[in-house]
Amino acid sequence: MSKKILFISTGILTLVQLVILYTWLVDWEKLVTTYGLISWIGSIILGIIIYKMYLGKNEKEKLYISFKRINFLSTMLMIFLGVLSLLIEFATQSMP
Secondary structure (H helix, E strand, O other), rough: HHHHHHHHHHHHHHHHHHHHHHHHOOOHHHHOOHHHHHHHHHHHHHHHHHHHHHHHHOHHHHHHHHHHHHHHHHHHHHHHHHHHHHHHHHHHHHHO
């Protein structure tokens, strides 16, 4: 896969993940719908796939490394939000 396609897919994925973060902060109830969960989990899976593609190429270019880090950090943020959401849900369900 060419670098240009990786850069474009990373940019689009990062924008989608920023929208998910914004939705999680502002109106989390929209995120726990079927479409919200599909987009959330899909962005995590796609982020992991794109990151694996970055690892497959051994580039030392600064822009390439920056996009690889952006993809990694935004995907980790989505995973962190998922874990945090589960912890919050567990805590609120265990309250009397």
